[in-house]
Amino acid sequence: MAKVAVIARYAGGKSPYARAIARVLGRVPQNKFFYEVFCGMGTVASEMIDLDYACFITLVDANPATWAVHECLQNPESYRCLRKTHVSLLKSPDIIRDVTELLREYKSVWENAYRKSMHGHVTRLLRNTDKIGWDETCRKIEEVRRHTSRDFTAGFLEEFYCQGKEEIAARMGYARMIELTFSRRTNLFDTAEEILYEIPALKIHEGLEHLGKRIARVHVLRKQAAISTSQRDAVETISGALPDSVVFLDPPYSMKKRNKSYGKYQFTHDDHRQLASALRARDEDIRWLMTMDDEDATHEIYADFPRTTVRVRHNLGGLRPEVWIGPPREEVLIACKAEGGET
16 A cells, blocks of 8 residues: 555554545545544645645544644744754764653653652542542542553643643653654653664664655645644544544544553543444534454444454554444455555
């Protein structure tokens, strides 16, 4: 399949077959929106722009680090700061040292904000222990622990932008891109040493050069379409989508198949049932496609939608079966064949 200009290889990302997905989705009606939900690095949106299929794009992802990357590219001042950081690193006489320091700064920002936010949430919950009981308090603390990394970083970065601290936000966004470029993991709390383990300076320099070209390419695409970002959840996005919109959804792998390399953003079978209900309610007035792993629960939850199982090449290597939900089987097979995919 045709290659697409992406910012970085995102675990589970669609870069190897994004063009086939775009061809299945087709052209967005004039003055209507294309939503990429669980957007990752926005590879399908990039193809929709490149094929001249969409002029109004909304990138939706609850992961704050992903949101930060897209905000850095959209905000002119942040983009300027990001480019400044990129050029400075490329000219560095000790690139390993400087990249390591940037990643350490990035990790420190997340971890300090995480501790601060967790302290506030837990303190408020403990104050209500008399009302809700100790067992319920413990359950809520565990729930907060799972979801806080999403909430605190979003607010933290938004505060940077509101205070005019685009340079800090840009450095953090660029550090996230470096993390995705050199690591197969997406865990926010990996150390710099784990990310750059045994990578020679020449490979780091080459990786940053390629990253710079991809960033520049994506920035060009952004000039060809009106692009906005959102941190709304999937159900809220589907429910609020304008009529005649086109939507692509790429939820995280199922709980059964996920592993630690895919980060903290779980999407349970109950979440899928809610999403299926939202899609069912909008099935007549929006066009949509979802890609999911091929397991029994997928076919059970989305049983009343058209489903096609195709073999796709994972961006981290290897072929695997995947279920494309929404469009008629014939449309999926034609698009995959046109782009050199396997069915």
